[in-house]
Amino acid sequence: MSEVSFEEFSKLDIRVGKVKKAEKIPGSKKLLRLLVDIGSEERQVIAGLAEWYNPEDLEGRYVILVANLKPKKIMGYVSQGMILATCGESSKPVLLTVSEPVNPGEKVC
Numbered sequence: 001m002s003e004v005s006f007e008e009f010s011k012l013d014i015r016v017g018k019v020k021k022a023e024k025i026p027g028s029k030k031l032l033r034l035l036v037d038i039g040s041e042e043r044q045v046i047a048g049l050a051e052w053y054n055p056e057d058l059e060g061r062y063v064i065l066v067a068n069l070k071p072k073k074i075m076g077y078v079s080q081g082m083i084l085a086t087c088g089e090s091s092k093p094v095l096l097t098v099s100e101p102v103n104p105g106e107k108v109c
Helices: none
Strands: 014-024 033-035 042-047 062-068 072-074 077-079
Touching: 042 077
Parallel strands: none
Antiparallel strands: 014 033, 014 062, 033 042, 072 077
16 A cells, blocks of 8 residues: 555544434344434435444444545435444445544544
8 A cells, every 4th residue: 555645634524423313224134324423414424334233323422524525426426425333354334433422523633
């Protein structure tokens, strides 16, 4: 993987979000629709987590979100960010989170 400069990395707007609502997307085995509170607004994020997470288990959880990713339409839904998770050797992605509650929308720095 290539290196990035600090200036390139600093272009990312990474924030803490709180999942307000999660639901399966009809017709998909992999996708969930999440409504994530990032302080100033709620974002809809489409995430490929349905194989590993039940929607009700995600509601109320704090997640780490890339907030300035260009919106993308996925199965008719617009995704307004990306939830960060591990993608290591285990087959289950593990969501990145915070060790204690913080205000939704706080910037990761």
